[in-house]
Amino acid sequence: MLSKYIKWITKSYSRFRKNITISIVQNSLSTSDSDLKQIIEKLISEHLHHHDFNVARLSELVGFSNRHLHRKCIDLFKLPPSTLLLQSRIYYSISVLAQNNSIKVAALDSGFKSSSHFTQSFKKILGQLPSEYVKGLK
Numbered sequence: 001m002l003s004k005y006i007k008w009i010t011k012s013y014s015r016f017r018k019n020i021t022i023s024i025v026q027n028s029l030s031t032s033d034s035d036l037k038q039i040i041e042k043l044i045s046e047h048l049h050h051h052d053f054n055v056a057r058l059s060e061l062v063g064f065s066n067r068h069l070h071r072k073c074i075d076l077f078k079l080p081p082s083t084l085l086l087q088s089r090i091y092y093s094i095s096v097l098a099q100n101n102s103i104k105v106a107a108l109d110s111g112f113k114s115s116s117h118f119t120q121s122f123k124k125i126l127g128q129l130p131s132e133y134v135k136g137l138k
Helices: 002-028 033-047 055-062 066-077 081-098 103-109 115-126 130-137
Strands: none
Touching: 033 055, 033 066, 033 081, 055 066, 055 081, 066 081, 081 103, 081 115, 081 130, 103 115, 103 130, 115 130
C-alpha cells in the first residue's frame, strides 16, 4: 500500500513539475524588456505634448499598475517614470528652443501648463535657465 502511495506521489509530482515548466515557458513569451522599453519611449514621445499626460495615464496605456510601471522603469531606465517623463519633456523642449521659438512656446509644446514650472524643471534637469540656454545657442 505504501509503495502505491509513493508511486502516486511521484507521478503527481511529475505532472505538477511539467505544469510549472509550461507556465514558465508561456511567461517568457510575453513582451520582452527591450520591447517594453521601446513601447514606453514611444508612448512618452507621442503624448508628452499634452499637459494632462502623466504617470497614471502612461500606466494605463501600458496596461500596468502605477507601482508595476514604477518598478519596470527603475529596471529599464534606472529612473522613476515621473523623472523619465520630465526629462523627456525637457529634452524635447531643447529641440523646440533650437528652432528659435520662445520659452513660452517651448513650455507649452513640451506639455507644461506654465512657463514657471517649465523654467524650474529646466533648471533642475540641465542646471541652467532656459533663457541662459537660448543665449548659449546664439
